[in-house]
Amino acid sequence: MYPAELKYTKDHEWVKDLGDGTALVGITHFAQDALGDVVFVQLPEAGSSHAQHDEFGTVESVKTVSELFMPMACEVIEANGELEAHPEFVNEDPYGKGWMLKVKVSGALPADLLDAKGYEALVSAESH
Amino acid sequence: MADLKKTPLNAAHRALGAKMVDFGGWDMPVQYPAGIIAEHQAVRGQAGLFDVSHMGEFRVKGPDALRFLDWLTPNAVSKLVDGQIHYTGFLTERGTFVDDLLIYREAGDDFLLVVNAGNIDKDFAWVEDKAKGFEVAVTNESDATGQVALQGPDAEAILQGLTDLELAGIGYYFFKRGQVAGIPCLVSRTGYTGEDGFEIYCAAKDSEAIWNAVLAAGQGKGLVPAGLGCRNTLRLESKMALYGHEISDEIHALEAGLGWIVKLDKGDFLGREALQKAKDAGLPRKVVGFRTLEKRDIARDGMPVVKDGAQVGFVTSGAPSPTLGQNIGLAMVPAGDAKVGSRIFIEIRGKAAEAEVIPTPFYKRK
Numbered sequence A: 001m002y003p004a005e006l007k008y009t010k011d012h013e014w015v016k017d018l019g020d021g022t023a024l025v026g027i028t029h030f031a032q033d034a035l036g037d038v039v040f041v042q043l044p045e046a047g048s049s050h051a052q053h054d055e056f057g058t059v060e061s062v063k064t065v066s067e068l069f070m071p072m073a074c075e076v077i078e079a080n081g082e083l084e085a086h087p088e089f090v091n092e093d094p095y096g097k098g099w100m101l102k103v104k105v106s107g108a109l110p111a112d113l114l115d116a117k118g119y120e121a122l123v124s125a126e127s128h
Numbered sequence B: 001m002a003d004l005k006k007t008p009l010n011a012a013h014r015a016l017g018a019k020m021v022d023f024g025g026w027d028m029p030v031q032y033p034a035g036i037i038a039e040h041q042a043v044r045g046q047a048g049l050f051d052v053s054h055m056g057e058f059r060v061k062g063p064d065a066l067r068f069l070d071w072l073t074p075n076a077v078s079k080l081v082d083g084q085i086h087y088t089g090f091l092t093e094r095g096t097f098v099d100d101l102l103i104y105r106e107a108g109d110d111f112l113l114v115v116n117a118g119n120i121d122k123d124f125a126w127v128e129d130k131a132k133g134f135e136v137a138v139t140n141e142s143d144a145t146g147q148v149a150l151q152g153p154d155a156e157a158i159l160q161g162l163t164d165l166e167l168a169g170i171g172y173y174f175f176k177r178g179q180v181a182g183i184p185c186l187v188s189r190t191g192y193t194g195e196d197g198f199e200i201y202c203a204a205k206d207s208e209a210i211w212n213a214v215l216a217a218g219q220g221k222g223l224v225p226a227g228l229g230c231r232n233t234l235r236l237e238s239k240m241a242l243y244g245h246e247i248s249d250e251i252h253a254l255e256a257g258l259g260w261i262v263k264l265d266k267g268d269f270l271g272r273e274a275l276q277k278a279k280d281a282g283l284p285r286k287v288v289g290f291r292t293l294e295k296r297d298i299a300r301d302g303m304p305v306v307k308d309g310a311q312v313g314f315v316t317s318g319a320p321s322p323t324l325g326q327n328i329g330l331a332m333v334p335a336g337d338a339k340v341g342s343r344i345f346i347e348i349r350g351k352a353a354e355a356e357v358i359p360t361p362f363y364k365r366k
Helices: A029-035 A116-126 B010-015 B036-045 B065-072 B117-130 B155-160 B204-217 B228-237 B272-281
Strands: A013-017 A022-027 A038-042 A055-061 A065-069 A074-079 A101-105 B019-023 B026-031 B047-051 B056-061 B085-091 B097-107 B110-115 B137-140 B145-151 B175-180 B183-188 B197-203 B223-225 B285-292 B304-307 B310-321 B326-334 B343-348 B351-358
Touching (some): A029 A055, B010 B026, B010 B204, B047 B204, B085 B117, B097 B117, B110 B117, B155 B197, B155 B204, B183 B204, B228 B310, B228 B326, B304 B326, B310 B343
Parallel strands (some): B047 B223
Antiparallel strands (some): A013 A022, A022 A101, A074 A101, B047 B145, B056 B110, B145 B197, B183 B197, B304 B310, B310 B326, B343 B351
């Protein structure tokens, strides 16, 4: 449920380092499960710059809404346009078709990102 | 979590993989693995089974039962016949809501009152206090009573195979006593979804047997267990009020759009004077239905309705409607903005989102 090759935030985003100074960002299995059926995802435009922890968008589910926070300082290269027609991808495949942003990372990834083990420990504490 | 109250079906929900939440102090299923949208669509298309054992049941019995209830509540209890039910409220002297409820007439001196789970203690104290001076006995049967709701167009076909009752002979808002899966039950043609369906009351200890028998009878017929998440979207599409949202201690029956339960000409009842005055003066505000114009704008409970930079109202309920594919909601707005077609603005995350007042109910079954 929490792939080892990804990094995670305490706000339940994941980051996939593509190794060329770019990364993919999405929300975790835990986050999509807590939200339930996702019906709308609001994402920033390509070219926009963000600081770490900036609110960059929102995810609306049938029952609630949740803010999205930037895992690191970056510039958006592309937002996943597929999610407009298929917000359910976030539920069905949060680490695949449900990706949200492709970004150009400003500098190194922050040291406070969690590895899969650290994130799993965090969510198991939250769900008890 | 340890302090949450549990219905007799708690273990059954967990075994089905339900996601449990704190609902007014009760540990209840918000959804099963299928999810809110799939459960919602099953109820609209085939059938869904809800655990509503958390609801409260009071019995009011005695020679003054009818006279007492006709004074305590705004709807015409004297018009009910044996086996009939109506929707009504417990109102304050101001005409605002202590709670909303159903009244079942078992006999002229024997009535069953079904109230909201989160209000059981408050309601029971209210009824007991008001009953002083009347020759009635009021008992709280909530803990001893289980209740499940089978809702959807296929509800009758699924339930008929399990019961000796002739279900086609039970009209909307009527009930009968009989057996379901060989267990004594009260079966009423009522619900909170806008679909046809039944609410089945039984002894708390029999709830699990009834739940399992109905689920088994619906296997292969599209019946799914359904949680409180879709119960909310279903009732919202049908514009059924929810206590704490469209109705509350601060909202009176007429502005809530529930004038049809207020029988001002039936004689005196609690809240009558205030409601008569409010009616004569004209209502300054009203609950209306709306849809937002942009897909990204989903209104939620409590968001302000704004006009020229000032708050003029508030959203009472809001959600994306799975049936309509639109973002809908109910809001308290000034009477001048209450007409169908009016444009209102809802503050969503700091931005005034445009919405249109539209006819309600949003959804009506064919």
